[in-house]
Amino acid sequence: MVRFPMLTRYIICSFALLSITLGCKVDTGGEGDYAFVGGEIINPKNKNVILYNTEGKVIDSLTLDLNNRFVYKIKNLEPGLYSFTHGGEYQLILLEPKDSVMFRLNTYDFDESLVFTGVGARKNNYLIETYLANEREESKLMKYAKMEPEAFNEFIEERRLRELTKFHNFLSDKPESELFKSIIEANINYYSYARKEIYPFAYFGNNKLIHIKDLPEDFYDYRSTVDYNAAHLAHLYSYNRFLFFYIDNLAAHAYYENNPFHSKFDRHRMDYNKSKLDLIDSIISDETIKNSLLKYKTRDYVSHNHTEADADEMLNYFLSKSTSEEDKASMKELVSSLKLLRQGNTIPDLAIINYDNSEQNLNSIIERPSIIYFWSSNSKLQYRNSHYKVKSLKYEFPNVDFVSINLNSNDDKSWKSIINNYDFPKDKEYKFKYPKKARKVLAVNYLNKAIIVNEYGMILHPNVNIFKSDFTEMLGDLLQKKHLIAKQ
Structure with missing residues (x-):
């Protein structure tokens, strides 16, 4: 570090x-x-x-x-x-x-x-240091989220004030510009605010999210000070993360205004996700921030295993609100790609390269029910965790193959070096011959996506996350019912 x-x-x-x-x-x-x-x-x-x-x-x-x-x-x-x-x-x-x-x-x-x-350099070194400090803290989020609301609120506020004090002491040695000051203070503040917005989803879970209304009255007091159109922060991770979960939070309140209080929260409901776009459209006026939020919220929805009709409905709702022609084109392309990945379709036949530099087709290597997962040489934590997770899953599912595909372009040296250094099984390691095309065809928008297919290459699920707590249960159910899944 x-x-x-x-x-x-x-x-x-x-x-x-x-x-x-x-x-x-x-x-x-x-x-x-x-x-x-x-x-x-x-x-x-x-x-x-x-x-x-x-x-x-x-x-x-x-x-x-x-x-x-x-x-x-x-x-x-x-x-x-x-x-x-x-x-x-x-x-x-x-x-x-x-x-x-x-x-x-x-x-x-x-x-x-x-x-x-x-x-x-001084201001940029401080900026990267705050980024890394936040990243280190992120791994502890689930532990902190088990705290009672009052204790969590106090803990987050104490950390925020401590980081601000540290920064002001830094400035006392040598003053810096107001722009730098505003960015670092925003980075500290919005990191804390984002954690408060995430908290109810982690603490209450889907079954008890209705209790979001029972949080302390001052839990979200900071919202009155937030600039929702801070153009100079449009590419700051902590600011965007806050906005992402703030929108989710507001939409959750609206969800329970239109659903029985005892109902289980369903984050994939159409009305919940449409309300996110409505909120973004009404709260955000800065076009860069607004279009970014609209794009990623829509992408999150359509990337899951919805019907074609639902995906088209959400796409059209997005198109009516976004002002970015580039985003509109990419979202149309994504929805088209996802239609080829529907449950019951055959996995697209893409060219892949094995460790020994032999070219094969993705379909040709499928011999048993398989999980196809992805990684990048640039993301050390992700490729280590995904391979370690797969190693444990192999013991639970000995009749399932786990196909590992690297997403990088022209990176043979680094790809093989990582495989050798971590002793990953070479017989199931591949990379795409045309990675840019493959990422689009398979709609790989984030590294933790995985695809489940049966022994014939038929898609059982086009978008799963092997790190989710309910993954093993879901995989077991899919494998039991795989003979009942037909092309839709």
């Missing part, structure tokens, strides 16, 4: 990078405000770094040099949160006028190894 003292580890080489790359970049006139951003990538996945502006639009695709470095001058700079991607990984950079921010990272531990130097 990154800690500020670790800066000394990279300080010499990073400042060398800074001086080398900026040595010939002396033309700074005539373009208004500007900033330099550059970096060095250890063990690069490819030769490209894609840089995005504050609106999430591509500025440029930058090519690494022979030393795996790059530098870029942003002219007419709009101060705010920029971002970059490399090899499927994503991270933010805060840029303000006259900044010269250089970073260094190792793709084997992308976020944890990321360190900044140069003008503007």
